[in-house]
Amino acid sequence: MRESVQTVQSVERALMILECFSLEKPQQTLGELAVQTKLSKSTVYRLLSTLAKCGYIKQDHLTQKYSLGFKLFNLGAVIAGNISLRDTALPFMRDLCDQISETIDLNIIEDGQRVCIEMVESSEQIRNIVKVGQRNALWIGASGKVMLANLDESERHRILSEAMSNNQFEGDLDNLVKELATIQSQGxxxxxxxxxxxxxxxxxxxxxxxxxxxxxxxxxxxxxxLSEERPLHQLVMYTAYKISEAMGDSEAKNRYPMMEIAAG
Structure with a gap:
């Protein structure tokens, strides 16, 4: 139990150090960080060394001052990418919801799971409710399977192998692989x-x-x-195509087999 508390405390202290940096003061000395965090210089130095080793802190060897590392920029880019996708997709999601009066949700893959990052709720009295932030396995349901099917093969294999080794996957792997191949080909x-x-x-x-x-x-x-009179798959594909195109995918037309039918 003691070790667990010390580990949490170390994380809290490391975050305290990172939060000392700002646009007004992007570089800090060891002494300045010790004063702001109210920690001993030896403790701050050990934490800085660990953060630097992991790429979250860098040190100017001439001035001996510390600043934030590029690893944080990379993490920020991940967040910015998700925000960009959400902002780009939302108008198209609203248009689709207006056309079909069904709940529309936007999902990404995070830590091997499907995560909902945006939702436009249907105005119908009987409707599906999807919570933003909700997580589910990738191999269950349309939202997860369509992403799993279109992942790079090595990444898909890694996720499924990890799930199987952790006894998280239940089902027939061969049938799932065949299903994913069909999903990928039909779009x-x-x-x-x-x-x-x-x-x-x-x-x-x-x-x-x-x-x-x-x-x-x-x-x-x-x-x-759900009926054949409502070709929802065409409209959903067309919306995905428009979002991909807006995200800069120059080959978007070639990825959605029925896009032209939906557009017409």
Whole structure:
């Protein structure tokens, strides 16, 4: 128990050091950091050494002053990327919701899981509710499967292997692999009674300017509103195409087989 408390305390102290840096004071000496954090110089030095080793702090060997490392810039870029995707996708999500009157959600992959980062709720009395921040396994439901299917093969293999080794995956791996191949080739997936009983979901992937998967968009609602007369998969794919195009994917047209039908 004591070791656990010390570990948490070390993290808190490391974060205190990082928070001492600002636009007004981007560089700090060891003594300045010790004064601001009210920690001993030896403690601050050990924490700075660890942060520097991991790339979160760097030291100017001429002035001996410390500043934030580029590792923090990389983490900030990840957050900025998600915000950019959310801001770009939201108008298209609202348009799709207005067209089909179903709940639309935007998802990304984080730590091997599907995470909802934005949602536009249907105005229908009976509707699906998706919570922003909600996490689910990638191999359950349309939202996760459409992203898993379009991941780089090595990354997909890593996620599934890790899940199996941790006894998180239950099912037939061969059947899942075949299903994912079909999803990738057709550009979308429709699920019924998969993750939530009595509901359907239609999802399509979203790509960035490098052609890499960055998320997926899903339309979901009660089963009784799913019919062949409403080609929801075409509209969902077209929305994903427009978002990908807005995110700089120059090859977006080639990634969605039925995009032209939906556009027409």
């Amino acid at each position: 979308y997936v429709t699920s019924v009674d998969d993750r939530v009983k009595g509901s359907f979901a239609v999802a399509a992937p979203i790509f960035n300017h490098e052609g890499n998967l960055i998320g997926g968009i899903t339309a979901a609602g009660p089963i009784h509103r």
